[in-house]
Amino acid sequence: MVQGYQFIDINAKGEGIVVAAFDNQVAYCTQAGATVTARVVAALRDLLERGEPGQLFDALRNWPGAPLADALPLRLAGGIHALHLKGAEPALAAIYEDRAGVDDAAIVAAAILAHEAELLPWLDGPPQTNEAGRSSNFIAAMLWLASKGLPPRFQCLEIGSSAGINLMIDRYRYDLAGVQVGPEPGAMGFKPEWQGNPPPAQQIEIVSTKGCDVAPVDLTDPDQALRLKAYIWPEHTVRFERMAAAIAEAGKSPPDLVQMNAADFIEAELAKPQVAGTTRVLMHSIVWQYVPEDQQARVTQAMEAAGAMATPERPLAWIALEANRVLHLHELVVRYWPGGGEPVMLARAHPHGASIDWRA
Known part of the structure; x- marks a missing residue:
């Protein structure tokens, strides 16, 4: 509290x-x-x-x-x-x-x-709190999903991507309680303070990433990058260092980011064929509260309908790092299909990726 x-x-x-x-x-x-x-x-x-x-x-x-x-x-x-x-x-x-x-x-x-x-x-618009440190939660959730038998090759779809910093998730290095994931040394390295058991040690691969935002930010535009920096709390100097690294990385190869609302994007992406042996994942962090209620309902309906059609060869997962408005804490929650689609709270986590309290 x-x-x-x-x-x-x-x-x-x-x-x-x-x-x-x-x-x-x-x-x-x-x-x-x-x-x-x-x-x-x-x-x-x-x-x-x-x-x-x-x-x-x-x-x-x-x-x-x-x-x-x-x-x-x-x-x-x-x-x-x-x-x-x-x-x-x-x-x-x-x-x-x-x-x-x-x-x-x-x-x-x-x-x-x-x-x-x-x-x-x-x-006129909500804060753009794009933070690379949150990607540690996505990786931990994918490790957990792989341990449940889902194909460890992930096709990632993100809503509320802002500048797409978390769409470059496969370019970063992670040390999650000793479990190592990603290239060495990586464009950025993350080692969040960890509580609880380590996540499952699995070999995973990010096959593709694509995201949407109603007002996407171009990191290669100095004025737009300044706007993103302005939303970083000045006390968090490490986040400015990460932003500089993300700007450099986007300059090498920009993330796949389109201007669309969350519901239109997810409905369109779920309608596309899924390659066998891949897990399709919807992921988002600290964005759900900004999605209008009618779009929340459409995203949920689209995911549950697609989940009902999911197979072991073409499963679907939903990874969310969002605020629990009752407890005023942030929780990492996962749903997956086939598998019932029931929400599983894997962790409580710092909203900027500083710490993960693993509960799975």
């Missing part, structure tokens, strides 16, 4: 819920050791509560959607971080260098006043 959280329906709407969303984000950032991001979000919360005027604050107060589900605080925090990253608002350095004794609300208010037109578009 995260101390300070208010237990509110994630789909709740209204001005009071907007402030609660900012309070919850402060609590989560503080719990995660992200003190700078907590300061920025707390400053925004304070400005909201005191009735700070302006078009941007009016947009926040009158938010038509569900601010918790929409991750509204992180949308704006990303925009403010972008101002700092490109040096557009030097006064923000006092916050991002975590200096004491400064008026955070005054600094943030001045930044918004000076750059309101630039910040408003940051409210």
Whole structure:
């Protein structure tokens, strides 16, 4: 549990819920050791509560959607971080260098006043929290699926791929409690802090990867890469190093990424022939909350219908690393067909891949 959280329906709407969303984000950032991001979000919360005027604050107060589900605080925090990253608002350095004794609300208010037109578009879409470290969870789940007798050759489909960093999953090296997977040394290496038994030691192969996003990010475009960096919490320096490695890797060979919504993409991909001896996998991480409910229903229906037709030679699996909104934890959950398709919680995991608590 995260101390300070208010237990509110994630789909709740209204001005009071907007402030609660900012309070919850402060609590989560503080719990995660992200003190700078907590300061920025707390400053925004304070400005909201005191009735700070302006078009941007009016947009926040009158938010038509569900601010918790929409991750509204992180949308704006990303925009403010972008101002700092490109040096557009030097006064923000006092916050991002975590200096004491400064008026955070005054600094943030001045930044918004000076750059309101630039910040408003940051409210138009959800945060792009593309993080390579999450791929460790996908690999662990594939090891587990292979141990259940599914073909260890995986055709991977990802929704909410953002820049497609996790679509380059086969280019990375993994050490999962001593179980080694991937090329040596790999474009990146991951060794998450591990609790519990190691995952099954299996030989697996990623045959192909393809993903979709409603607003895909081109890592080779400096402006788009900056936007992605802005969503990284500044305390997490290793994530900036990973982003630089991902940008370099995409420059060598870009991931297979198309602009489509999740439901259209999955329906289209599942309709294609599947090669015998491969396991087709839907995978996603920290994205389900951003998928509209009607699309969630379509994806689920398409997967279950395809699962009913799955065979041992052409099985189907669904790997999800998503938030448990009751416990405020992130869980790695797998379904597979043939095999019943019942959800199996394999692990509780850090949302950025720092740790995996294996429960399988």
